[in-house]
Each structure stands twice: as C-alpha cells, then as structure tokens.
Amino acid sequence: MAPAAVPLNIKWLPLNSKLKAKSQLQTSSRNIEFERVQLPEKTRNSRVLVLGGTGRVGGSTAIALSNLCPDLRILVAGRNREKGEALVAKLGGNSGFSQVDLNDQDSLQTALQDVDLVVHTAGPFQQAEKCSVLEAAINTKTAYVDVCDDTSYAVRAKSFMSRALAANVPAITTGGIYPGVSNVMAAELVRAAETETEEDKPERLRFSYYTAGTGGAGPTILATSFLLLGEEVIAYSKEIRIPLQYMVFRNLPEVRSAFEILGVPTVSARFGTAPFFWNWGMEAMTNLLPPEFLRDRSKVQMLVELFDPVVRAVDGIAGERVSMRVDLELSSGRSKVGLFSHSKLSISVGIATAAFALAILEGSTQPGVWFPEEAQGLAIEAREVLLQRASQGTFNFVMNRSPWTIETNPKELGLGIYV
Numbered sequence: 001m002a003p004a005a006v007p008l009n010i011k012w013l014p015l016n017s018k019l020k021a022k023s024q025l026q027t028s029s030r031n032i033e034f035e036r037v038q039l040p041e042k043t044r045n046s047r048v049l050v051l052g053g054t055g056r057v058g059g060s061t062a063i064a065l066s067n068l069c070p071d072l073r074i075l076v077a078g079r080n081r082e083k084g085e086a087l088v089a090k091l092g093g094n095s096g097f098s099q100v101d102l103n104d105q106d107s108l109q110t111a112l113q114d115v116d117l118v119v120h121t122a123g124p125f126q127q128a129e130k131c132s133v134l135e136a137a138i139n140t141k142t143a144y145v146d147v148c149d150d151t152s153y154a155v156r157a158k159s160f161m162s163r164a165l166a167a168n169v170p171a172i173t174t175g176g177i178y179p180g181v182s183n184v185m186a187a188e189l190v191r192a193a194e195t196e197t198e199e200d201k202p203e204r205l206r207f208s209y210y211t212a213g214t215g216g217a218g219p220t221i222l223a224t225s226f227l228l229l230g231e232e233v234i235a236y237s238k239e240i241r242i243p244l245q246y247m248v249f250r251n252l253p254e255v256r257s258a259f260e261i262l263g264v265p266t267v268s269a270r271f272g273t274a275p276f277f278w279n280w281g282m283e284a285m286t287n288l289l290p291p292e293f294l295r296d297r298s299k300v301q302m303l304v305e306l307f308d309p310v311v312r313a314v315d316g317i318a319g320e321r322v323s324m325r326v327d328l329e330l331s332s333g334r335s336k337v338g339l340f341s342h343s344k345l346s347i348s349v350g351i352a353t354a355a356f357a358l359a360i361l362e363g364s365t366q367p368g369v370w371f372p373e374e375a376q377g378l379a380i381e382a383r384e385v386l387l388q389r390a391s392q393g394t395f396n397f398v399m400n401r402s403p404w405t406i407e408t409n410p411k412e413l414g415l416g417i418y419v
C-alpha cells in the first residue's frame with residue numbers, strides 16, 4: 001500500500017482518550033488504563049514468550065501485553081523460577097513460566113517449540129558474542145523482536161536476514177522505546193517532510209534522550225550504561241562517519257540505522273540524566289578507566305555490584321521520568337520535532353515494546369530481520385498506530401511540530417493564529 005500523503009500530526013495524546021475497551025492491571029506502582037487491541041482471528045490467542053520477563057523491561061512488556069490483549073497466552077521466561085512465578089501470579093490464568101537460559105541453545109529451542117512470538121529483553125546486548133535467541137527463533141520458525149540497544153549486536157542480527165527469509169520468520173531488532181519508538185518517530189518526521197515538498201531535503205537528525213536517575217534501571221541497564229562508555233561513539237556528519245570524544249554523545253544503533261535507512265546525511269544521539277552529578281560521574285569513568293576495562297563484561301559486573309546501592313538510593317529521590325526528542329532539520333532551514341515524555345520509564349518501555357510485538361502479530365512485519373524504520377519491519381501505514389499505542393500514558397506526545405510550538409506552549413485562537 002502507498003504511504004499516506006497527509007503529514008503525521010499527532011498532538012498530545014491524553015491517557016483515556018477515545019478508549020474503546022479498557023483494562024486495568026496493578027503495575028509496579030500505579031494503575032494504568034489501556035486501550036484494548038483486537039488482534040486478527042488467527043493470532044488472537046498467540047503464545048508469546050517474553051525472555052527476560054523476570055526483569056524490568058521484560059516484566060513491564062508482559063504486563064502491557066496482557067493489558068492490551070488479554071487473550072494472548074504469555075510465557076514469562078528467565079532463569080529464576082521464583083521471580084517468574086511471582087509475575088505469572090499477577091498476570092493471571094493465561095500465563096505461565098518457562099525456565100530458559102539463553103546461553104543454553106537446547107533449552108532455548110525447546111522453550112520456543114510451540115511459541116508464536118519471542119520478545120527478547122534478556123540483555124545486556126553489549127559485548128554479547130552470539131544472537132542465540134534470534135538463531136533459535138529462526139530454527140523454530142518463531143517470530144522475533146528484541147530491545148537491543150547495541151550497534152554491533154543489531155548489525156549481527158541483520159546478518160541473519162537470508163536465514164530469516166528462508167524460514168519465513170519476521171523479526172525486528174531494536175524494538176523498544178529508544179531505540180525503537182524513537183526510530184519510528186524519526187522515520188515519520190522524514191516521511192512527512194518528504195511528502196510535503198520534494199525540494200526541501202532532510203539534512204540533520206538529532207536524537208536527544210533524558211532519563212531521571214537511571215530510570216529505575218535493573219542491574220542489566222547499569223551494566224549496559226557502563227559497557228556503552230567503553231565504545232567508540234559514532235555519529236554521521238554530512239555522510240562522513242566521525243568518532244566523537246564527548247561523553248554526552250552515545251553510540252546507539254538508531255544513529256546508524258537512521259543514517260543508512262532514512263538517508264539523512266547528519267545524524268547523532270545524545271543522552272542526559274539527572275541529578276547532574278551522574279553525568280559528571282559517567283564522564284569521569286570514561287576518562288579514568290581504560291576502554292578495555294569498560295568492554296569486559298565480568299569487570300563491568302563488579303562495577304555494577306559496587307554502584308548498585310548508591311544508584312538505588314539516588315533513584316529513590318530522582319524518580320524515573322523519561323523524555324525523548326527527535327529533531328529533523330531540512331535544507332530550507334525549517335525544522336520539525338517529535339517529543340515523547342512519560343513519568344515512568346519502567347512502564348513506558350514495556351508499552352513501547354508491546355506495541356512492536358502487536359505490530360508483528362498483526363502482520364505488519366515481513367519475513368527477514370528489520371530495523372523499526374524499515375518499511376518491511378513496520379509497514380508505513382502501521383507506524384501511526386504503533387506510535388499511538390506506544391504513547392499511552394505519556395504526559396506529552398507530539399509529532400511533526402515546529403520547535404517553537406513545543407518550546408513556548410502557545411495557545412491556538414483558531415485559523416492558525418497563535419498567541
């Protein structure tokens with residue numbers, strides 16, 4: 001189907017707007033109302049295995065899936081039965097626990113035998129040697145989505161393209177909140193700009209991410225953050241790949257995929273956190289510790305154990321608000337912005353990941369291994385639905401706006417007149 005010609009202009013999407021059917025489930029900290037999704041008949045009762053479901057991202061994804069589609073059969077998978085069964089008790093009758101170690105290929109393949117979709121959230125993806133879950137998914141003909149946030153891992157996942165095609169398996173890599181929803185926001189800003197005028201070309205794309213504290217991170221994200229400090233940061237400036245020295249820039253896979261797939265010549269991603277001294281601490285670690293140390297998973301694990309109590313204490317005060325802003329600059333000098341803000345990263349990341357899982361179950365992903373901004377990974381006409389689903393619970397979500405409209409909070413009097 002041809003892409004819609006109208007520019008996407010989703011405004012702030014208050015929670016509870018236009019809800020058809022609602023469902024509520026006690027999440028870790030509060031009740032959220034979800035708009036239920038009617039899946040096609042043949043996937044309505046699909047079996048979805050959430051690997052890493054005992055963790056923060058996986059647990060939140062399982063909760064969101066069960067809220068959005070109560071008919072799905074959800075398998076929480078991980079190594080720890082006790083933690084898994086505690087979540088299963090919350091999810092209710094349609095769920096179960098599956099004991100899986102992703103380092104044991106046999107246990108993985110056995111677990112995926114009768115599963116329709118695997119959601120892989122069992123990081124860290126940094127410095128992982130194999131894409132064992134994707135490989136098992138292809139061998140068992142199971143659809144796949146991961147929340148990978150590592151460039152090398154995502155590139156390795158893409159190398160399974162021909163095997164996934166041959167097995168007729170649809171797979172998305174980097175399908176979380178960022179990367180994930182942020183890629184789709186970028187893709188839609190570019191599409192809307194290109195639809196509006198042929199002369200005005202996308203020139204520069206900037207991903208800016210903010211999370212208060214560590215965003216209530218589990219130990220895996222803490223490890224991820226440290227491992228990312230050991231990586232050379234790559235951005236693209238006028239189609240030239242440049243390593244960056246500054247700590248605020250991060251080596252994130254969406255920089256590469258946006259550059260290669262959306263064809264924007266200058267792309268970068270930055271990350272900031274609060275309180276301010278976390279940024280200083282990260283910068284100090286980058287400067288003081290050798291990169292080889294920060295790339296060693298076992299040494300990083302020791303750091304995580306050392307820092308974990310301090311991180312938990314500061315997180316208790318900082319909260320876990322998350323905000324992402326995608327800026328697209330055009331050759332005429334015009335800019336368009338997308339903004340997404342949620343008060344709880346731990347909830348929002350699950351809703352975002354669930355939105356990708358549902359898109360696969362709805363048939364919006366073709367066989368092969370795809371990034372979210374690829375039309376074969378997420379059909380162009382399915383993007384708006386994904387963004388609306390993923391932004392449930394946000395306190396601010398806008399797309400394709402001029403920067404001044406979100407920076408000054410203007411009031412529209414009508415007929416395009418603002419004060």
Ligand SMILES: NC(=O)c1ccc[n+]([C@@H]2O[C@H](COP(=O)([O-])OP(=O)(O)OC[C@H]3O[C@@H](n4cnc5c(N)ncnc54)[C@H](OP(=O)(O)O)[C@@H]3O)[C@@H](O)[C@H]2O)c1
Binds near residue numbers: 055175177
């Ligand atoms: N794309 C995005 O938007 C995004 C956003 C946030 C996080 N992430 C990524 O998501 C990942 C998970 O983060 P998190 O905060 O959820 O971490 P977490 O709370 O520590 O959870 C990690 C989970 O993985 C499971 N796991 C670890 N090793 C395993 C193994 N060998 N076999 C089976 N299960 C294993 C753990 O379960 P058991 O210990 O019970 O086995 C645990 O449930 C991280 O890699 C992070 O970078 C991506």
